[in-house]
Structure formats: structure tokens, C-alpha cells
Amino acid sequence: MEPVAERRPRKDAARNREAVLAAADDLFAHCESPEAVTMADIAAAAGVGKATLFRGFGDRTGLIHALYEARLEPVRIAIEAGPPPLGPGTPPLQRVPALLDAVLCFKLDNRHLALALESAGSSDSPYRAAHYDRWHRTLQAVLEQIPGLTDNAFTAHALLAATRADLVEYLAGHEQVPRERLRAQLAAYTARLLGRSAARRC
Amino acid sequence: MEPVAERRPRKDAARNREAVLAAADDLFAHCESPEAVTMADIAAAAGVGKATLFRGFGDRTGLIHALYEARLEPVRIAIEAGPPPLGPGTPPLQRVPALLDAVLCFKLDNRHLALALESAGSSDSPYRAAHYDRWHRTLQAVLEQIPGLTDNAFTAHALLAATRADLVEYLAGHEQVPRERLRAQLAAYTARLLGRSAARRC
DNA sequence: TACGATACGGACCGCGGGTCCGCTTACGGG
DNA sequence: CCCGTAAGCGGACCCGCGGTCCGTATCGTA
Numbered sequence: 064m065e066p067v068a069e070r071r072p073r074k075d076a077a078r079n080r081e082a083v084l085a086a087a088d089d090l091f092a093h094c095e096s097p098e099a100v101t102m103a104d105i106a107a108a109a110g111v112g113k114a115t116l117f118r119g120f121g122d123r124t125g126l127i128h129a130l131y132e133a134r135l136e137p138v139r140i141a142i143e144a145g146p147p148p149l150g151p152g153t154p155p156l157q158r159v160p161a162l163l164d165a166v167l168c169f170k171l172d173n174r175h176l177a178l179a180l181e182s183a184g185s186s187d188s189p190y191r192a193a194h195y196d197r198w199h200r201t202l203q204a205v206l207e208q209i210p211g212l213t214d215n216a217f218t219a220h221a222l223l224a225a226t227r228a229d230l231v232e233y234l235a236g237h238e239q240v241p242r243e244r245l246r247a248q249l250a251a252y253t254a255r256l257l258g259r260s261a262a263r264r265c
Numbered sequence: 266m267e268p269v270a271e272r273r274p275r276k277d278a279a280r281n282r283e284a285v286l287a288a289a290d291d292l293f294a295h296c297e298s299p300e301a302v303t304m305a306d307i308a309a310a311a312g313v314g315k316a317t318l319f320r321g322f323g324d325r326t327g328l329i330h331a332l333y334e335a336r337l338e339p340v341r342i343a344i345e346a347g348p349p350p351l352g353p354g355t356p357p358l359q360r361v362p363a364l365l366d367a368v369l370c371f372k373l374d375n376r377h378l379a380l381a382l383e384s385a386g387s388s389d390s391p392y393r394a395a396h397y398d399r400w401h402r403t404l405q406a407v408l409e410q411i412p413g414l415t416d417n418a419f420t421a422h423a424l425l426a427a428t429r430a431d432l433v434e435y436l437a438g439h440e441q442v443p444r445e446r447l448r449a450q451l452a453a454y455t456a457r458l459l460g461r462s463a464a465r466r467c
Numbered sequence: 468t469a470c471g472a473t474a475c476g477g478a479c480c481g482c483g484g485g486t487c488c489g490c491t492t493a494c495g496g497g
Numbered sequence: 498c499c500c501g502t503a504a505g506c507g508g509a510c511c512c513g514c515g516g517t518c519c520g521t522a523t524c525g526t527a
Contacts, residue, residue: 073493101483112507117485121292182384190435215513220436224426233392234422238311248419272488275524303514319516420494 072200080119082109084130088176092131099181102126124183128192131173131180135194138169155208159222160253162202166226167249171235171242177228184242198223209257225249277452282321284311288333290378293332299381326385330394333375333382337396340371344403350446359408362455365424369451372433372445379430400425411459424458427451 072080086109088102102123106113119127145151148161170177180190189195199219206215226249234240240248274282287313292302304325308315322328349355350363372379383391391397402422409419428451436442442450 070515102485103483106507113484113488113513114507115505123484181322188431188435189508190431191439194349214450214453216437218449218454220432221427221451221454224429224432225423227426227429229390229392230426233390234419237390237393245419248416248422252420252423252458253414254461256454256458258457264474274472275526281475304516305514308476315515316517317474325515343486401492 067245068189069092076119079109079111079115081114083111083119083126084133085109087130088134091175091179094175097175097182112160116254124180127176127179129184132174132194134173135169138165139197141165155205158205158259159202159209159257160250161207163222163226163249164246165233166198166223167246170226170228170231171245174228174232174235178232190260195223199233212257218256222253225252278321281311281313281317285313285321287311287329289328289332293377293439294448296377298375299384307383320423326382326389327382327387329378329381329385329400331439333378334377336375337371340367341366341396341399347379347423357407358459360407361404361411361424362402364407365428365455366448367449368400368425369448371432372428372430373437373447376430376437380434381416383430414459420458424455 087100090095090105090108095099102116103113105126106119109115110162117128141149142165144163145148148157149165153161160199178216180192183189199216202219202222203215206212206218212218233247234245235242274407277407285307289302289307292307292310293299294307296302303317304318308318311317320356322331324351337449343351344367346352350359351367354361382394399417404424405417408414408420433447436447437444
């Protein structure tokens with residue numbers, strides 16, 4: 064019944080964990096489709112036995128989640144405690160587009176990962192993932208501060224849906240839309256939605 | 266080099282095809298997750314050998330596509346040649362929300378199918394499917410008719426993203442949002458986006 | 468009725484996620 | 498410094514699923 068002290072892992076275990084994450088990131092980044100990279104591939108690339116993957120991460124989606132969260136952390140911190148326009152203390156009308164732009168940029172920079180995560184099989188809907196919930200709560204909270212809006216929970220979902228990994232991949236990859244153009248379009252879309260809701264009184 | 270006459274299939278083949286579609290629809294409808302129903306299950310439920318599935322539909326995604334297109338056809342027809350507010354000849358500002366509502370309702374009524382299709386594995390992005398392209402073209406074309414809008418291709422994607430099957434499933438299933446409320450929220454969202462762009466001049 | 472073409476079905480295969488168990492290695496106490 | 502032990506390792510192994518093959522049954526026709 065002690066507080067149990069949470070024994071820290073052995074040194075080699077930690078080293079292996081890092082090796083696996085690095086190898087997985089690399090493989091996902093260099094392969095066409097996320098499901099083209101198998102667990103055995105990752106284990107081999109990391110110079111490690113397959114069981115080590117499963118012991119360390121539970122299963123395939125656990126591994127992907129761990130990778131994703133690791134890459135996401137800087138963004139999370141910037142949102143929770145960073146300077147404007149991302150951090151708190153930014154006026155809502157600027158923070159909403161800033162949040163969405165951050166999400167979009169993250170997905171552009173980590174297309175392979177986001178894709179691997181969101182297409183991980185429908186057994187775990189992307190909407191039940193912790194990071195989605197964080198983003199949704201944050202966005203909704205900011206929307207609440209803008210007067211004249213309703214149904215902010217839905218609105219937040221709908222806005223985030225515009226940054227879905229496979230859509231981003233389709234537009235940036237298949238349709239070759241340049242990064243800056245995509246960002247501009249999302250910004251314009253957001254602006255139109257927030258509209259003259261509190262900006263310019265008629 | 267003849268026009269090849271496209272020999273019609275044998276009677277039992279046609280019957281089996283229908284049996285398979287019916288069985289698959291039923292299984293997808295009654296199972297938790299789309300990937301819980303295997304090809305062998307479908308074959309068994311249809312009283313047919315596995316090879317018959319693959320001969321008739323190519324592969325798993327082919328079968329799901331066939332099912333989806335079959336269920337979708339009435340909606341397609343209503344959009345292409347039906348009466349207002351869905352059909353052509355409707356004023357754009359009413360037709361956009363009508364189109365989105367039709368998509369939403371279809372996905373609500375066919376949650377299992379839409380989910381099965383969109384989570385069919387990332388090898389085939391939902392954005393490369395024929396039906397998505399149809400919807401996107403239609404929606405974009407209608408948006409073009411509304412003055413004061415830009416980036417209509419992106420806007421159409423973003424609006425359609427709000428009706429993604431897994432989002433709909435999450436809201437209607439997990440969050441228990443009632444059907445009419447969802448429809449109203451999507452309508453409000455759309456209306457806000459189209460805003461006073463041509464509705465009410467200040 | 469007889470015969471070719473078409474379709475059938477279930478045994479079979481390969482592959483990938485996940486597990487098991489005998490061996491190795493880190494690390495704290497003597 | 499060495500030893501005991503438990504945490505960690507690895508790859509052979511298992512299982513289930515998508516997809517194929519081929520001998521057999523059925524349809525449609527003359």
C-alpha cells in the first residue's frame with residue numbers, strides 16, 4: 064500500500080525505447096503508406112526483438128500514440144503556456160485561427176504520423192484519443208469567449224475536421240497545394256466563419 | 266473489336282451477388298466495428314463460398330464500395346435530377362445546406378457502411394473515391410454560383426469534412442446527440458459560413 | 468440430352484499482429 | 498569485486514484474416 068515509488072526503468076530499456084521511437088519515426092516518414100511498415104520492420108530497424116516493442120508500447124496503436132504525443136508536446140506547451148498568438152491571453156478572435164493554423168502546420172510537418180494515427184483502424188476512433196480531446200476542449204473554450212456564437216462544441220469539431228490528416232495529405236500530397244496556400248485557405252475559411260460576428264458592427 | 270455485347274451474368278451469379286450484398290449490409294449493421302466482420306463471415310451468412318465474394322467484387326473494399334454505391338444511388342439521383350431543394354434549379358443559398366443535410370442524413374442512416382468505407386485502411390484515401398469526388402464537385406459548383414466567396418474547392422472540402430463518418434458516429438453514437446439536433450447544428454454552421462454573404466446587405 | 472462455358476466452394480497460402488519462454492544483462496548488497 | 502536476482506531481451510511460434518487455386522457442379526443452349 065506504499066505509494067510504490069514507480070521504479071524507474073533499467074538503462075538499456077530506456078535506450079531501447081528511444082531507439083524504437085526513432086526507428087519508427089524514420090520508417091513512417093520514408094514509407095508510402097503507414098500500413099506498409101510492419102512491427103517486425105520497426106523492430107529490425109531499431110535492432111531489437113519484436114517482443115520489446117510490445118512490452119514497451121502494448122500494441123501497434125500504442126506505439127504510434129507514443130510517437131505522436133512526443134512530437135506533439137512542444138505544440139501543446141506553446142498552446143498551454145506560450146506567448147501570443149498561441150498561448151492564453153490572446154484575444155479569442157486571433158487565437159482561434161492561430162490554434163487551427165498550429166494544428167494544420169503540425170499535420171503538414173508530421174503527415175506520416177498523423178496519417179498513421181488517424182487511419183489506425185476504426186476500432187479506436189480518432190475522436191476518442193486524448194490529444195483530440197485536448198484540442199477540442201481548448202478550441203471550444205476559446206470559441207465560448209466570442210459573443211454571438213452558438214453550438215461551439217459542434218463548431219469546434221467541424222473546424223478541426225478541416226484539418227483531418229487524410230484531407231491534408233490529399234491536398235498537400237496528391238493535389239500539390241503548397242503549404243502557404245493551404246494555410247491561407249484555412250485562415251480565410253476560419254475568418255469567414257467567425258465573420259463579422261464581433262469584428263465589425265454594421 | 267465488336268462492341269462486345271457485355272454478356273449478362275448467369276442467373277445464380279446474380280442471385281448470389283444480391284445475397285452477398287444483403288448479408289454484408291446486415292452484418293455491418295449489427296456488428297460493433299466494421300472490421301469485426303470478416304469476409305468469411307459474410308460468405309457464410311450469404312450461404313456462399315469465399316471465392317464467390319472475391320470473384321464478384323474483387324476484394325474487400327470493392328464489396329464495401331458496391332454496397333455503398335447501391336445505397337447511395339437514390340440520393341445521387343435526387344441531387345442530379347430531383348426536385349428542390351436538392352435538385353438543380355434550387356437557388357444556391359438554399360441548395361448548399363440542402364446538400365450537406367442530405368450527406369449528413371445519409372451517413373446517419375448508413376453509419377455502419379460509411380464507417381466501413383472511410384476506415385477501410387489508409388491505402389485508399391476516402392478522398393480518392395468516386396462518390397466523394399461527385400459530392401465535392403457538386404458542392405463546389407454550387408458554391409461558385411454564390412457571389413463573394415473564394416477558395417470554393419477548399420471550402421467544399423472543409424464543409425464535407427464536417428460530415429465525416431467517424432465524426433458523425435462519434436457525435437450520434439458516443440455522445441448521443443439526437444439526429445435533429447445534429448442536423449440543426451450543421452445547418453447553423455453552414456448558414457454562419459455562408460453568412461450574410463449575399464443574404465442581407467448591411 | 469449432351470456439351471461447353473461459367474460459376475461454385477472450401478482447402479490452401481502468405482503475412483502481419485501479438486505471445487511465450489529460455490537466456491542475458493543491469494544493478495544493488497555483501 | 499563478485500554474486501544473486503529480477504527486470505529485460507529476442508526470435509521462434511501461434512492464430513486469424515485477406516486472397517487464390519483447382520476440381521466439381523450448374524446453367525444455358527443446340
